[in-house]
Amino acid sequence: MLAKPMLLIVDDEKPTREGLRAALEEKYDVYLAEDATTATELLERERFDVLLTDLRLPKEDGLQLIARAQSLTRPPVCILMTAYGSEDVAVEAMKRGADDYISKGRLQIDELELRIAKALRQQTLAEENVSLRVQLDKKFGLENIVGESPQMQEVLETVRQVAPSPSSVLIQGESGTGKELIAKAIHQLSRRAQYPIVTVHCAALPATLLESELFGHEKGAFTGAHERRIGRFEQANGGTLFLDEVGEFDASIQVKLLRVLGERTFERLGSNKTLKVDVRLITATNKNLTELVKAGKFREDLYYRLNVVPIWLPPLRARAGDVPLLANGFLKEFAQENQKAVNEIAPEALEALMHYHWPGNVRELRTAIEHAVVLCRGNQVTLRDLPATVRGWPSGPGEPAAKPLLEQENLTMDEAEKQLIIRALKETGGNRTAAAQKIGLSRRTLHRKLHAYHLEGF
Numbered sequence: 001m002l003a004k005p006m007l008l009i010v011d012d013e014k015p016t017r018e019g020l021r022a023a024l025e026e027k028y029d030v031y032l033a034e035d036a037t038t039a040t041e042l043l044e045r046e047r048f049d050v051l052l053t054d055l056r057l058p059k060e061d062g063l064q065l066i067a068r069a070q071s072l073t074r075p076p077v078c079i080l081m082t083a084y085g086s087e088d089v090a091v092e093a094m095k096r097g098a099d100d101y102i103s104k105g106r107l108q109i110d111e112l113e114l115r116i117a118k119a120l121r122q123q124t125l126a127e128e129n130v131s132l133r134v135q136l137d138k139k140f141g142l143e144n145i146v147g148e149s150p151q152m153q154e155v156l157e158t159v160r161q162v163a164p165s166p167s168s169v170l171i172q173g174e175s176g177t178g179k180e181l182i183a184k185a186i187h188q189l190s191r192r193a194q195y196p197i198v199t200v201h202c203a204a205l206p207a208t209l210l211e212s213e214l215f216g217h218e219k220g221a222f223t224g225a226h227e228r229r230i231g232r233f234e235q236a237n238g239g240t241l242f243l244d245e246v247g248e249f250d251a252s253i254q255v256k257l258l259r260v261l262g263e264r265t266f267e268r269l270g271s272n273k274t275l276k277v278d279v280r281l282i283t284a285t286n287k288n289l290t291e292l293v294k295a296g297k298f299r300e301d302l303y304y305r306l307n308v309v310p311i312w313l314p315p316l317r318a319r320a321g322d323v324p325l326l327a328n329g330f331l332k333e334f335a336q337e338n339q340k341a342v343n344e345i346a347p348e349a350l351e352a353l354m355h356y357h358w359p360g361n362v363r364e365l366r367t368a369i370e371h372a373v374v375l376c377r378g379n380q381v382t383l384r385d386l387p388a389t390v391r392g393w394p395s396g397p398g399e400p401a402a403k404p405l406l407e408q409e410n411l412t413m414d415e416a417e418k419q420l421i422i423r424a425l426k427e428t429g430g431n432r433t434a435a436a437q438k439i440g441l442s443r444r445t446l447h448r449k450l451h452a453y454h455l456e457g458f
Contacts, residue, residue, distance in 0.1 A: 173313030176363030195239030221270025321440030
């Protein structure tokens with residue numbers, strides 16, 4: 001059985017206090033106080049859901065009590081009662097933190113119960129929104145984007161700078177590099193975060209359906225349009241629209257998109273009514289839009305509208321130093337998901353991960369670690385747990401197969417990383433900048449690791 005909400009009634013007139021308790025105690029766990037001092041002591045000792053207070057109290061009034069209640073870790077719903085109602089008092093009550101205001105002269109218990117229930121619902125929704133925002137920040141915030149390499153640090157800095165602005169962003173990179181994750185991080189850090197981010201994977205839709213998907217349609221607009229349907233632009237109003245693979249747009253879609261960007265208006269298919277929309281547009285592509293513009297397949301004016309702030313995501317093979325960080329993050333995720341006590345990656349398995357070319361980028365690495373965790377028999381992912389393609393260390397097209405890095409077996413993760421750094425320094429003749437680039441680390445991170453492994457004099 002659910003506990004009743006806790007209600008504190010504060011009134012200096014005993015008949016009023018007792019009358020309200022008798023009327024409300026069936027639905028609420030009721031406490032009484034005759035003045036602000038007693039009420040404050042109760043508020044600090046108990047966790048009340050509702051504070052129902054009279055305006056006129058001895059010494060301190062109800063407005064002061066409500067203001068003090070706002071400093072609590074979890075303020076209760078506050079409702080002010082007064083026999084001396086006025087618009088000025090109502091305004092001041094709301095400024096102090098009151099959720100509602102009711103006149104004692106016209107007080108009906110049924111109405112009071114409805115007001116309390118409504119205020120409690122609003123508080124619950126507000127708390128759920130805060131909780132959801134925290135969850136979204138954890139899932140889509142910058143801390144969820146892993147990367148110590150200089151390339152990724154530059155990406156993250158650009159995200160921080162562009163997020164507060166309303167400007168359009170074009171994210172470019174190979175499939176699997178995390179373009180959607182970057183788009184969601186920008187949205188979460190923006191002033192539009194309380195509104196939705198709507199994602200459209202344009203490559204998955206034929207051109208005949210894409211226009212309806214984006215702009216919506218009226219009933220009878222085309223065969224099969226049995227009812228009105230709002231499009232993604234309307235769904236994202238106030239928030240962010242993320243269009244993935246914009247290089248797939250045909251000429252007619254490009255014209256309509258250009259108009260939305262310029263005029264912030266559009267029409268649904270089958271309608272002459274012009275609709276206004278307020279949307280921040282983030283787009284992504286794995287194609288070279290500059291080449292498409294030169295070939296006449298993508299409008300130059302649209303390209304410049306989309307490419308106000310460009311972000312280029314490097315392929316995983318260009319930031320090999322981030323592979324251990326990403327792999328261990330995925331390891332924790334899938335170990336928890338599969339309820340397995342897998343907590344580390346063996347050095348020989350890590351070596352294979354760092355030498356593989358990763359044509360599918362971060363998405364392929366994630367799948368490889370999931371595969372390994374599912375097949376892992378102990379608490380350590382070994383070489384045999386990895387997919388066969390990864391175990392073979394295939395290199396990029398036209399490149400020779402990578403040579404094994406580790407010269408010893410049964411090394412710890414730190415020892416494996418130390419050998420990786422030593423080899424990079426040897427191959428670059430001790431040039432630290434070149435060595436850092438070779439293993440995908442910033443020079444600053446390499447310097448820190450050289451100090452940690454006592455390799456400063458190398």
